[in-house]
Ligand SMILES: *[C@@H]1O[C@H](CO)[C@@H](O)[C@H](O)[C@H]1NC(C)=O
Ligand SMILES: *[C@@H]1O[C@H](CO)[C@@H](O)[C@H](O)[C@H]1NC(C)=O
Ligand SMILES: *[C@@H]1O[C@H](CO)[C@@H](O)[C@H](O)[C@H]1NC(C)=O
Ligand SMILES: *[C@@H]1O[C@H](CO)[C@@H](O)[C@H](O)[C@H]1NC(C)=O
Ligand SMILES: *[C@@H]1O[C@H](CO)[C@@H](O)[C@H](O)[C@H]1NC(C)=O
């Protein structure tokens with residue numbers, strides 16, 4: 261191990277994290293491990309999620325024998341910035357709100373967010389225990405926190421896995437109807453690309469994904485539109501914000517891929533997304549699960565199909581241009597505070613926000629937040645596929 265890693269490994273071992281130290285030893289000499297060291301020993305503050313020894317011991321052979329994968333996994337356990345409360349414990353929002361921050365995981369084959377952003381980690385305090393979100397099938401909790409120099413080290417009872425692609429994520433979240441359809445339908449006659457492949461090829465997007473029950477409930481409405489390709493295309497596009505990954509902490513008025521307005525309200529029964537055409541609200545859904553992470557964006561699960569058949573193509577394209585330029589401007593900054601708005605701006609409760617863009621993007625009313633030029637042919641294919649699956 262390099263002297264830098266040793267400077268962290270020694271106190272970690274003394275605190276009992278010998279399994280994690282052995283992981284550090286096996287990645288220290290890989291190129292990813294060296295890049296990670298260069299990053300985290302830059303004098304900045306980092307928040308480390310440290311798996312206990314039992315968690316490390318449970319890692320399967322196919323992971324422990326792969327130093328490159330281990331290095332990426334380790335990167336996903338390290339968050340840029342100091343997320344300690346005054347009393348030295350980990351800062352955490354109360355469920356159902358989330359705390360969202362950027363990790364150091366940025367490998368281009370695992371993370372495809374706008375502006376080359378690193379993948380985020382999401383955690384929340386549930387009944388007084390801080391739980392890491394998106395750890396499919398396993399509950400990972402923070403047991404205690406310790407300050408070691410520039411590092412806030414939080415013990416956890418599992419090893420964190422980074423988000424995977426849309427298809428595997430939808431399947432593991434019971435969005436099987438959507439997953440089946442997207443994965444089985446060809447998006448093009450000249451290649452074997454499926455609709456799922458198309459979505460998986462985007463760089464940053466927000467998908468409002470109807471639950472299985474929502475799709476079933478809408479089947480009659482959707483099938484009545486089956487002959488109107490324009491209307492169907494518009495409906496699917498009204499579920500997507502392309503070019504902007506908007507987590508629950510940054511939901512702001514946005515323009516959908518169909519060029520219509522998506523707006524958000526929160527009251528005592530939850531957060532709702534509305535799809536409007538001009539000043540008329542056409543459809544509304546409750547967001548039943550927020551912040552389902554995928555490698556190239558975020559999914560929020562909704563209880564109702566947003567049946568807005570309208571579109572505004574000039575609004576869609578200008579919004580897309582805006583999203584692209586905002587993402588490009590944000591690409592040079594490193595977020596060290598809470599991830600909120602779409603610009604890459606971050607707010608910080610501890611005064612160490614390193615952003616250079618003024619941090620005001622999250623409250624801009626949405627102009628900068630906006631969307632995508634999604635190819636209309638595959639949008640249509642997607643929606644007709646859903647309709648046919650339901651007929
Ligand atoms: C990822 O971050 C490291 C520093 O942590 C940097 O050296 C590397 O160039 C980044 N890789 C990409 C693909 O942005
Ligand atoms: C690290 O965090 C401490 C405590 O919040 C703060 O005083 C210091 O300025 C931070 N250092 C950097 C480089 O941001
Ligand atoms: C490791 O192997 C298990 C089966 O033994 C498999 O389920 C898992 O997906 C594999 N993990 C990776 C990262 O290849
Ligand atoms: C969640 O955040 C909202 C908006 O900031 C706030 O009004 C609400 O009280 C928070 N809920 C909890 C449980 O902290
Ligand atoms: C908190 O505890 C209550 C009662 O024990 C339980 O019903 C609820 O599901 C828990 N909430 C979470 C988010 O775990």
Ligand SMILES: *[C@@H]1O[C@H](CO)[C@@H](O)[C@H](O)[C@H]1NC(C)=O
Pocket residue numbers: 389399400401417418
């Ligand atoms: C981790 O702790 C949480 C909260 O106590 C618990 O629900 C979960 O089962 C624990 N996980 C493991 C693998 O022990």
Ligand SMILES: *[C@@H]1O[C@H](CO)[C@@H](O)[C@H](O)[C@H]1NC(C)=O
Pocket residue numbers: 275276311312313403404415416417
């Ligand atoms: C902190 O939590 C870790 C992981 O659960 C555990 O190994 C360690 O013994 C705990 N340390 C203290 C001081 O409680």
Ligand SMILES: *[C@@H]1O[C@H](CO)[C@@H](O)[C@H](O)[C@H]1NC(C)=O
Pocket residue numbers: 424425426427428457460
């Ligand atoms: C998505 O992930 C699944 C499971 O890991 C994998 O089988 C599939 O090939 C992936 N799809 C793409 C397009 O990479």
Ligand SMILES: *[C@@H]1O[C@H](CO)[C@@H](O)[C@H](O)[C@H]1NC(C)=O
Pocket residue numbers: 446447448449637641
């Ligand atoms: C594929 O070919 C069929 C039959 O010519 C046509 O109806 C359909 O629109 C084509 N699909 C795409 C995605 O080009």
Ligand SMILES: *[C@@H]1O[C@H](CO)[C@@H](O)[C@H](O)[C@H]1NC(C)=O
Pocket residue numbers: 450451452
């Ligand atoms: C599509 O898949 C079929 C069967 O696997 C194969 O024969 C064909 O060459 C593929 N077409 C393209 C364009 O990749």
Ligand SMILES: *[C@@H]1O[C@H](CO)[C@@H](O)[C@H](O)[C@H]1NC(C)=O
Pocket residue numbers: 434472473
């Ligand atoms: C999954 O979705 C089906 C509806 O298709 C529903 O009946 C079932 O309860 C859901 N399961 C979970 C675990 O949410």
Ligand SMILES: *[C@@H]1O[C@H](CO)[C@@H](O)[C@H](O)[C@H]1NC(C)=O
Pocket residue numbers: 488489490491494569570
């Ligand atoms: C198809 O849908 C579009 C968009 O909603 C609408 O303007 C058009 O009138 C519809 N066409 C028919 C034949 O219903």
